[in-house]
Amino acid sequence: MKTALFPGSFDPFTLGHMDILRSALTMFDKVIVAVGYNSAKSGFFTPDLRVQIIRDAIAGMDNVEVCSYRGLTIDFCREKGAACIVRGLRTTTDFEMESVIAQANRKMAPDIQSIFIPSGHEYSFISSTVVRDVLNNGGSAKCFLPKNVDIDKYLQLREEM
Numbered sequence: 378m379k380t381a382l383f384p385g386s387f388d389p390f391t392l393g394h395m396d397i398l399r400s401a402l403t404m405f406d407k408v409i410v411a412v413g414y415n416s417a418k419s420g421f422f423t424p425d426l427r428v429q430i431i432r433d434a435i436a437g438m439d440n441v442e443v444c445s446y447r448g449l450t451i452d453f454c455r456e457k458g459a460a461c462i463v464r465g466l467r468t469t470t471d472f473e474m475e476s477v478i479a480q481a482n483r484k485m486a487p488d489i490q491s492i493f494i495p496s497g498h499e500y501s502f503i504s505s506t507v508v509r510d511v512l513n514n515g516g517s518a519k520c521f522l523p524k525n526v527d528i529d530k531y532l533q534l535r536e537e538m
């Protein structure tokens with residue numbers, strides 16, 4: 378079974394992430410969407426809420442697992458039996474950053490491959506940063522988010538914490 382890990386902050390998961398996930402599912406038997414976090418960076422949504430948002434987003438999709446992890450992505454790949462790390466590329470800036478990370482990972486773990494999937498042109502401008510800016514300013518970010526995600530519910534849960 379070919380399993381890939383799709384790691385990221387996903388704060389929150391957007392239509393751009395969904396596009397990469399759908400592409401990855403055409404190449405792998407299973408894709409694990411993994412929310413990576415460290416306790417030093419608090420983020421907009423907590424890791425638990427990010428995981429819940431992704432679970433809503435992928436409702437009805439097969440062969441996807443959602444979880445969170447701490448520590449090195451390569452270590453989590455080994456724990457999960459994933460031989461491949463999937464990352465999305467929007468711009469050349471993404472590529473420059475991603476290739477450095479991929480090379481470091483390859484040095485540490487030559488058995489784990491990184492693959493980059495270019496974003497669809499209709500999603501290339503979407504980022505979690507833009508979504509957070511819109512939400513922080515009371516705007517509607519629905520056009521950037523998967524349709525199953527009720528973001529108002531998560532904003533409410535966030536307020537209650």
Ligand code: ADP
Nearest residue numbers: 385386387388393394464465466496500501503
């Ligand atoms: P990170 O902080 O690890 O970069 P992100 O949640 O910002 O986490 O992104 C996770 C992955 O999804 C990264 O590979 C990023 O380049 C990719 N990505 C984010 N937004 C898009 C998009 N609109 N189209 C394609 N890939 C995207």
